[in-house]
Amino acid sequence: MTLTDVYLQQLINGLSLGAMYALLALGFTLVYGILELINFAHFNVFMVGSFVALGALNLFGVTPNAPPLAGLALGAVLLGTLAVTMVASGLLGVAIERIALKPLRNVRGPAAMITTIGVSYILFNVVLLGLGADSKNFPSPLPALALPIGGAVLRLREVLIWIVSLVLMAALTWFVQFTRMGKAMRATAQDPEAARMMGIEVDRVIILAFFLGSALAGAGGLMFGLYYNFTSYIIGFTAGLRAFTAAVLGGIGNVPGAMLGGIIIGLIEAMGGQLVSASWADVIIFSILVLVLVFRPAGLLGRVAPNKS
Amino acid sequence: MQRELGLLLEFRGVNTHYGDLHVLKDVSYEIGRGEIVALLGGNACGKSTTMKTIMGVVRPTSGSVIFEGQPIERLRTAERVKRGIAPVLEARRLFPRMTVLENLELGAYTRKRGPELAEDLERVYELFPRMKERRGQIAGTLSGGEQQMVAIGRALMARPRLICMDEPSMGLSPLLVEQVFDIIQQINRQGTTIFMVEQNAAMALSIAHRAYVLQTGQVVLSGEAAKLRENPAIREAYLGELQVSAAA
Ligand SMILES: Nc1ncnc2c1ncn2[C@@H]1O[C@H](COP(=O)(O)OP(=O)(O)O)[C@@H](O)[C@H]1O
Numbered sequence: 015m016t017l018t019d020v021y022l023q024q025l026i027n028g029l030s031l032g033a034m035y036a037l038l039a040l041g042f043t044l045v046y047g048i049l050e051l052i053n054f055a056h057f058n059v060f061m062v063g064s065f066v067a068l069g070a071l072n073l074f075g076v077t078p079n080a081p082p083l084a085g086l087a088l089g090a091v092l093l094g095t096l097a098v099t100m101v102a103s104g105l106l107g108v109a110i111e112r113i114a115l116k117p118l119r120n121v122r123g124p125a126a127m128i129t130t131i132g133v134s135y136i137l138f139n140v141v142l143l144g145l146g147a148d149s150k151n152f153p154s155p156l157p158a159l160a161l162p163i164g165g166a167v168l169r170l171r172e173v174l175i176w177i178v179s180l181v182l183m184a185a186l187t188w189f190v191q192f193t194r195m196g197k198a199m200r201a202t203a204q205d206p207e208a209a210r211m212m213g214i215e216v217d218r219v220i221i222l223a224f225f226l227g228s229a230l231a232g233a234g235g236l237m238f239g240l241y242y243n244f245t246s247y248i249i250g251f252t253a254g255l256r257a258f259t260a261a262v263l264g265g266i267g268n269v270p271g272a273m274l275g276g277i278i279i280g281l282i283e284a285m286g287g288q289l290v291s292a293s294w295a296d297v298i299i300f301s302i303l304v305l306v307l308v309f310r311p312a313g314l315l316g317r318v319a320p321n322k323s
Numbered sequence: 324m325q326r327e328l329g330l331l332l333e334f335r336g337v338n339t340h341y342g343d344l345h346v347l348k349d350v351s352y353e354i355g356r357g358e359i360v361a362l363l364g365g366n367a368c369g370k371s372t373t374m375k376t377i378m379g380v381v382r383p384t385s386g387s388v389i390f391e392g393q394p395i396e397r398l399r400t401a402e403r404v405k406r407g408i409a410p411v412l413e414a415r416r417l418f419p420r421m422t423v424l425e426n427l428e429l430g431a432y433t434r435k436r437g438p439e440l441a442e443d444l445e446r447v448y449e450l451f452p453r454m455k456e457r458r459g460q461i462a463g464t465l466s467g468g469e470q471q472m473v474a475i476g477r478a479l480m481a482r483p484r485l486i487c488m489d490e491p492s493m494g495l496s497p498l499l500v501e502q503v504f505d506i507i508q509q510i511n512r513q514g515t516t517i518f519m520v521e522q523n524a525a526m527a528l529s530i531a532h533r534a535y536v537l538q539t540g541q542v543v544l545s546g547e548a549a550k551l552r553e554n555p556a557i558r559e560a561y562l563g564e565l566q567v568s569a570a571a
Pocket residue numbers: 341344346364365366367368369370371372373
């Protein structure tokens with residue numbers, strides 16, 4: 015393996031991680047855009063999502079010793095797992111909003127944000143107590159197809175992660191840009207009171223933001239499992255913090271920004287790990303978080319002026 | 324004269340509070356179908372609060388708001404919009420990062436989609452030909468006058484029976500103020516009732532049929548606009564001031 019091959023391989027890895035962080039970052043951004051709330055429960059919605067994906071795969075007969083699937087069966091299992099995971103995670107997000115956050119809607123200050131930290135710990139501990147501390151083998155229905163590019167390898171799982179993320183991000187962009195509810199979401203993010211006076215039910219927009227963001231986090235949980243071949247109660251914090259950094263880097267509240275930030279963070283993790291050492295990757299990523307917050311709080315694509323104009 | 328057609332909107336003994344701050348104090352208004360009614364008053368006397376109370380963003384602590392004969396003070400804002408009340412908000416309040424067309428579409432948010440919407444859009448473009456050219460432009464990049472046109476167009480897209488305007492002349496040049504008031508009159512002639520908050524008392528009284536004067540949350544004067552224009556107290560308090568500021 016030449017040095018070029020090594021970097022090519024890290025580029026492939028970085029884009030896959032980046033796609034996953036982007037999906038996760040979108041959830042932070044959608045909720046922040048509307049409520050100006052940093053939802054730390056999102057970290058562990060992602061983690062629960064990966065367990066839901068694991069359960070769904072088992073349900074569809076995908077176990078560690080089962081033979082890989084192909085063709086229609088593979089497509090059906092993947093789509094089924096993705097659908098179940100996204101719907102379940104989306105509903106979890108909505109339940110968190112309705113039960114824990116809605117009662118605090120008109121409370122000023124950090125109460126709601128602190129509550130999301132509490133909810134995050136509840137999810138964390140429920141999974142820990144319910145399923146144990148050992149990491150779980152995440153079976154993959156994918157055949158071991160791999161395309162050698164020089165000395166680097168492009169595996170089917172990476173291609174799948176790219177395609178699924180691209181499709182989901184394109185669908186979200188289309189939804190926010192062109193549908194009636196999407197326009198209502200953007201209007202509410204820009205001026206909630208004026209949006210309300212257009213007849214928009216702001217409460218429904220909030221539910222929708224939690225549903226979509228959490229559903230995407232669930233999809234990210236499935237990607238995580240397919241990429242690392244395991245899941246554990248602990249995966250939410252690292253991935254969540256990196257995705258949060260991605261959202262801030264792109265400009266929190268900004269949808270394309272979250273996607274861009276995710277890809278950049280994924281690449282930094284892979285390349286930085288290669289250039290320096292893996293243990294430095296987080297130092298670099300969180301230094302970026304601090305630097306962005308200090309010098310460019312609006313992020314790469316965010317507006318310099320805060321939300322309202 | 325218009326009042327013969329009956330009342331469209333009524334406040335009966337309305338009180339509103341923001342926490343301990345008592346803003347509207349036992350206020351009553353009567354807006355007849357087809358009228359232009361102006362609400363005059365100095366800063367912080369409760370004019371915008373009146374508009375927000377009509378839209379349901381502020382709830383009265385007591386008293387009743389009646390629209391087309393039915394109490395609406397407990398209805399959600401969206402329901403009021405559906406019944407035919409549309410706002411032109413203070414300082415425009417367009418959605419700054421959406422296009423002109425998207426802003427106009429949001430005005431029709433509660434209506435069913437169909438050919439009628441396209442017709443109404445054409446009607447708005449007829450009233451504001453410039454908006455048609457600018458329909459793809461981001462609203463936040465328009466000039467103040469253009470933004471006011473979009474804000475009025477956005478209200479029309481709701482096909483309202485009543486438009487509540489909060490200081491439509493704010494921040495506009497005298498020429499634009501004149502244009503905006505012309506348009507308001509035109510909209511009214513086509514059958515839409517208008518309840519309008521204004522600091523520009525001279526202009527407001529020149530197109531309004533009737534007016535109310537609010538002072539620290541209480542109605543202190545009301546009547547025909549033509550009579551109020553002659554009222555010495557009004558001339559001193561509002562019209563005189565205005566001539567000075569217009570000359571400056
Ligand atoms: N959301 C609010 N919370 C607390 N006080 C408010 C709020 N909105 C307005 N006020 C106060 O209520 C009074 C009337 O305000 P407003 O109706 O906006 O006056 P104006 O006649 O200038 O439009 C003012 O003293 C204002 O400071």
